[in-house]
Structures are given as C-alpha cells and as structure tokens.
Amino acid sequence: MKNYKIMMLLFAFLSFGCSSDEDNLDSGNDQSTSDTVYDIRSIVSKFDNIDGVTYSINGDFLEITTNGLPDHKSPYWEQGNVMYEAYNGTNPNWNKNPNTIQAQNITFKIPLYPKEATIKEATSLGPIGISLNGVAFFNQYAGPNNQPLTNEINSFDQYLGHPQNSGQYHYHIEPVYLTSKLGKSSFLGLLADGFPVYGPEENGGTITNSDLDDYHGHVSVTPDFPNGIYHYHITSDDPYLNGSGYYGTPGNVSQ
Template identity: 40%
Template sequence: MRKVFYLVVLIGIVSCKKERVPVTPGNISIAEVVQANYKNNYTQEVSVQIGKQNLTIYSTGLPDHKTPYWGKGHEMYEEFPGRNHANMNKSMTSFNYKMTIPIYPNESAYKEETELGPVGMALNGVPIYNDYEGGGVLQENAWSTFDASRGHPGPREDYHYHSEGAYLTVNDDNLIGFLRDGFPVYGRKDRDGSYPNDLDENGGHIGITSDFSESIYHYHVSNEAYSTSGLYVIKSGAYHGTKGTFTQ
C-alpha cells in the first residue's frame, strides 16, 4: 500500500513539472527591436547585451522625464497632477537593474501569475509593476501618489510605473517596453488605431505591430479603467511566456 502511495505522489510531482515546460517554440527574435528602442535620453544609463539565447537590459531605473520625485529645484521637477501628492518616499534612488529575457520568447503551458515587484521594464529603463502594491491590489492611497506618468517610488525609493501616463503612453499604440517573459507590451490601441477586442485573459493577443512585421504575441494596456481611479493599468494577470530574471 505504501509503495502505491509513493508511486502516486511521484507521478503527481512529475506531472506538475511537465506543466511548466514551454510548449510553443519561439520563432520571432526581439533582439533588433530591443536594441533599437531601449535608451534613456536623460541619464544615458540604459544598455543592452545580446547573448546566444537571452538578452540582458541594464538600467539605473531613473526616468528620463519630468516628475516631482526629482525634488524641487531639480531641472526635471514638475508639480503633481491635480490633487495628487508625494507618498512617504519623496525621492528616487539609482539602482543596478538587470533584466534577462529570451531572445525568442515562448508561450508557456503553465501561465505564471505576475507578483508584487518588477514584471517588466519600460524602454527608458524604469521598472513596470502590475496592479498590486504593498501586498494587495492598488488602492487610492497608492494611486493618489502617482505623478503625471502614473509612476511613484516604492519603500526603497525605487521608482516604477503601474499604469498608462504622460511621457509613456496615452490612449495610443506606443511600444512601452518588454515584460519578463520577453513579450512586448503596447498602449491601449492596435497599430490601426482601433482598440483590440480579442485580448486573452492575460491582456494579450497575436498580431503584427509597428515594430514586428511578423505576427507575435504582445500585451496591451487594459482599456478598462481600474476600479474608481480612471487609470489604465499596464499589466495584470499572468505571463504568457516563461518568466526571465530581474535583479537589482
């Protein structure tokens, strides 16, 4: 009886492991698009290293646009929009971010949920977060501290984006960046100016974009306003592909 039980457990473990194996080989390279678009015109501290199977993007995480989190007196300072205000973290700190993602991103049979923390990186090197903050879903006490780009610093003064905003994307088809599974993320619209109506539960679909002439899976900013905020979150739900690494 005990041998039978061990056999069942072993089969269960093997089955779980098999679920995490990518099932769709990637055949579209993102290397050229990544190299052409990742840059920070202000800090000049974003770089890309191409390997054989993966590529790595390096960044300090500081934005290349105006924000009140630069601090008053800074040449890139601007006031908060509307009634928004600083959170307890009133400034930003430089980091040594390193995001490594596959050059040929794959669909994964196991769709891993995004978690608190960086889920991708914008083209200027700023981390992209999902719709969670401080261990729970975004609340007004968080989004009321967003600047015009809908970004703010976390507890470690780590500046990041949660939603659509100025200098990044506003109701358009802009390429925003890439998520940790290697797939690109775009604004709310498709390249023809329409809102996609065939997005899957993770906010993406397959098609041609302004940057990829061959059909590739890509995410879009949600076209549904989040809660009562009037904001459009960049990413919620699971990854379509196999998650790469993001260190700091």
C-alpha cells in the first residue's frame, strides 16, 4: 500500500509538471494580430494636381500611376535640363553615381482599407511605396542580400535621392525637399500596403527608432487621422523608412 501511494504521488507530480510546461509554451506563442481595418480614402486627394501622377479608385484599391520624376532640382538631371543643379548639399563625401534621371511608368495598386497582415511580407528591392511628389520610396538596402546603404548614401543628392541604373529616381531616407516644404510631421506618401508614411517628427518631438515597432511604425493620432491609424515614420537612423517588412498586406507594384 505504501508503494502504491508513493507511485500515485509521483504520477501527480509529473502530470502537474507537464501541464505547467504546456501552459508556458502556449503563452509564449501567443502572437496576436490586430483586426482593426483602417480607411485611407480621406488622404487620396493629396495626390491631386501632382505633375506626372494620375490615380483612380477601383473597388477596394487605389491605383496610382507615376512617371517618377522629382519636382525639384538635382545634379542627376541632364546638364541641359532646366532642373539640373550642381550638388550643393552638406555631405563632404558626396560622389555622383553614373546614372541620370529618366521618366518611368510605375503603377501602385494600394489597399484603401489596410489592416495588419497575419503573415508579414518582406519588402523587395525597387519601389515599395510612393511619395507625395510621385517619386518612389525604396527600402533600406542598397542591393541583394541586404547590402547596407553605408556607401550608397554618399551618392544621394542635396534632396537625399538618386537614380538607379534605369534612371529611376527614388528616396531611401527622408525626402528633405518634401519635409522642408510640408513640414517634418507631415504626411509624405503611402507604402504599397496602404499605410501612410509621415516625417521624422510627431507632436512637436523627434521620432527615433525606439519609438517604433519592428516594421518602423506605430499607432497614434495624426492630423489626417484624428481617430488614429497605424503609420510609418521616417527616422534619421537605419532602417530610415521601413523595418522588417510591410505591416499590412501589400498590393501590386508594376513597371
């Protein structure tokens, strides 16, 4: 009888231990996804009257087509172009790349009702969004295999953009032409998942990477969304614009 009681106590102890481990495992794997659906139709009109940009609403998507040409001067325009301006920025290590700005034909199909994706998708090289002057946003990498911008950043012009080998001008980091014109807390454009991109300031303070999540955004009230919305922020440090991928599900980008 004594042996039987000992065996029963041992069985109860082991059962409790297994149950506790499983509970801890389940708790550790609880990664909830927000089911909030946002509506960005109120900011679509901000793309009105932009040279080289047209858009239409088709069902639940905003389709924006752009020629990708910046509306500001740059040393990357052909020298005979009235928009040509020699580099006059502040980077002592500036080094012009061999490319010149060329017109593009890029179409973004962007969700009008973005929500957090259950499975996050990495951004690709090339256009990941569109800025408020029709110039494409690129991610934080200079090339395949997550090459950092360490050297490439020295080829950014005075407005912190540059063209790649097909002449597609783009921004990886703060588009200072827009932030100087619109303000550093302003709406600057959209990523392909439908979530807005804002400048490096909010509520009178400078946003840093520590204020943002892994995707380089957060939920808060903005001047355009008084009830709050998830949005990305430009920051002065890597990853600058977008972190570990899209927060939402991206639409299509074709060119």
